Amino acid sequence: MTTAELGSDSWLAARSDGARPYEGAEAYRIDVVVNGDKVGDGFTYHVVLEPGTPPQFRAGAAPGGASATLELSRTDAEAEARGERRPVIGYMRGSTKTKGATRPLYELFRLLEQ
Secondary structure, eight states: OOGGGTTSHHHHHHHHTTOOOOOOSSOEEEEEEEEOSSTTOOEEEEEEEOTTSOOEEEESSOTTOOSEEEEEEHHHHHHHHTTSSOHHHHHHHTSSEEEEOSHHHHHHHHHHHO
């Protein structure tokens, strides 16, 4: 996947396709805010975790609000898309900022690592 497609509908669909089902007991909505390196370069998407189904990556903020929010730079998002950066590492190093509950984030990181 090229970084030019980052945040597009096809990029979001590709992230959803083939993912392992979420095995948790609770449903979560996680917003991901990608800050642009220049004006108009940022975007927001959200991840839906529903028990027994693969995570769904969708454009825009989660309707009704999110359980948690991840915020990262476009540069870091592009590195993740290329497989050069693991989301959990950005979280541990503090380059990925978080808000809200940590449990949904741990569940998302676990699914992304598989």
